Amino acid sequence: MGTVILGTGSSLPKRIMTNKDLETIIDTDDAWIQSRTGIRNRRIGGAGEQTHQLAAAASRKALGMAGLSAEELDLIVVGTISSHMLMPSCACFVQKELGATNAFAYDINAACCGFIYGMDMADKYIRSEHHKKILVIGAETLSGRLNWKDRNTCILFGDGAGAAVFGHTRDKERGVLGSNMHSDGRLWKLLHMHAPPSYNPDLEVADNPGAYIIMEGREVFKYAVKAMEDSVRGLLKQVNISLDSIKLFIPHQANTRILKNVVERLGFPEDRVFVNVPDYGNTSAASVPIALDEANRQGLFSRGDTILLCSFGGGLTWGASLIKW
Numbered sequence: 001m002g003t004v005i006l007g008t009g010s011s012l013p014k015r016i017m018t019n020k021d022l023e024t025i026i027d028t029d030d031a032w033i034q035s036r037t038g039i040r041n042r043r044i045g046g047a048g049e050q051t052h053q054l055a056a057a058a059s060r061k062a063l064g065m066a067g068l069s070a071e072e073l074d075l076i077v078v079g080t081i082s083s084h085m086l087m088p089s090c091a092c093f094v095q096k097e098l099g100a101t102n103a104f105a106y107d108i109n110a111a112c113c114g115f116i117y118g119m120d121m122a123d124k125y126i127r128s129e130h131h132k133k134i135l136v137i138g139a140e141t142l143s144g145r146l147n148w149k150d151r152n153t154c155i156l157f158g159d160g161a162g163a164a165v166f167g168h169t170r171d172k173e174r175g176v177l178g179s180n181m182h183s184d185g186r187l188w189k190l191l192h193m194h195a196p197p198s199y200n201p202d203l204e205v206a207d208n209p210g211a212y213i214i215m216e217g218r219e220v221f222k223y224a225v226k227a228m229e230d231s232v233r234g235l236l237k238q239v240n241i242s243l244d245s246i247k248l249f250i251p252h253q254a255n256t257r258i259l260k261n262v263v264e265r266l267g268f269p270e271d272r273v274f275v276n277v278p279d280y281g282n283t284s285a286a287s288v289p290i291a292l293d294e295a296n297r298q299g300l301f302s303r304g305d306t307i308l309l310c311s312f313g314g315g316l317t318w319g320a321s322l323i324k325w
Contacts, residue, residue: 002175003123003166005323006068006133008293009061010162011054012280013043019155026151033155038256042158042281045141050084052093054161055139058289059098062135066165070098073165074132076105077121079114079285081193081314082140083107090139103135111191112252112313113181114138114285115162116321119309120179122166130168137163138285145193147212156255157213158281162289173304174324180235181319187223191215191314224254225261227318228310232266235320243268246322247305248295252312253277253287262310274300284313301325 018041019030033039045054055078063070076091076098083090091105110117115138122134139161146154169175194208228251236243249268251259253276263273274295283290288309301307305325312318 002169003126004169004174005325006165006167007062007064007066008162008164008289008296009058009063009065010160010290010293011057011061012160012290013045013049013054015044015046016041017044022155025148026154028151028155036257037156038278039155039281040278043160044143045159049141049159051080051082051139051141051161052084052090052097054141054159055090055094055137055163056097058139058161058163059094059135059137062163062165068133068165070100071102072133073100073103073135075122075125075134076100076103077108077118077134077136079108079110079118079138080140081109081111081114081284082142082145084141094137110285110313110317111315112254112282112284112287113311113315113317113319115289116179116309116311116319117181117317119164119166119176119321120181120319123176123179126166126168132168134166135163136166137161138287138289140284140286142213142284145212147210152217153213153215156282158283160280160283160286160290162286162291162293164289164292177241177306177322177324178235178239179319179321180231180238182227182231183315183317185315187316188314189216190219190223190316193314221258223316224258224312225265227316228262228312228320229265231318231320232308232310235322239322241306241322245306246308247272247301249273249308249310250288250291250295251310253280253291254282254312287311
């Protein structure tokens with residue numbers, strides 16, 4: 001008996017920003033971007049596409065697949081670093097949008113790991129209270145948190161949302177098999193984003209350039225590849241299964257260079273790795289659930305298959321999860 005995913009959903013803004021579009025904004029070109037990141041396009045939020053609105057749209061699809069109403073939800077957890085307000089939480093706005101009047105709601109700030117951290121929490125809740133139905137969302141509008149003059153970051157990120165509804169099963173052959181989560185706050189400077197300036201002069205951060213993403217790309221690459229490899233290997237050892245038993249690997253869609261290196265270091269077959277980063281860029285906390293929903297709707301796995309999820313983000317945060325579908 002364990003925790004299963006009852007339904008998945010995703011939502012993307014209508015506007016597509018191509019590499020050619022970026023050439024008109026900053027000093028870059030399509031060939032340079034693709035050779036370094038593998039990204040061709042990303043989605044950019046527009047009117048009516050705030051983080052919570054994309055999250056709600058993804059959630060409606062997940063609830064529809066699960067055959068549940070919003071009123072049946074007990075908890076809503078949103079992984080995000082780009083809600084349009086600091087308070088209330090993005091999750092409370094999603095609750096309002098859905099009419100999920102019986103759920104309590106809160107956000108997780110774990111950058112790109114927001115969804116898999118939320119998935120781990122949902123599993124713990126459901127294991128102790130089997131009746132709970134929990135909605136976990138990863139949602140971002142990072143286009144509003146980018147320095148559009150910094151070509152090292154603005155070419156990478158995009159907007160979107162993915163969601164999954166979690167519940168309990170009595171089927172001993174299905175469920176979340178385990179998770180392996182980590183963080184290291186000592187390395188925060190490698191990938192971070194300041195808050196808006198403080199109104200209390202005594203609490204002002206002297207070197208705050210603005211509330212946008214700042215990244216030391218080469219260092220992040222180095223840490224990301226090793227951390228993702230280690231978290232996967234640690235999890236496989238923890239649950240005592242081999243890579244060969246995994247039907248599909250859904251890693252965080254950071255960029256193709258990171259994905260390729262992680263897959264090569266693990267020795268995992270490329271034809272069993274789901275990749276959509278060329279079309280959407282890095283959508284942070286939304287990355288894994290968007291990919292999970294697309295793979296699910298494409299029929300790339302079925303009941304009883306083992307799915308591996310893995311992510312890495314600012315904090316630094318990283319981790320991996322295994323679920324038997």
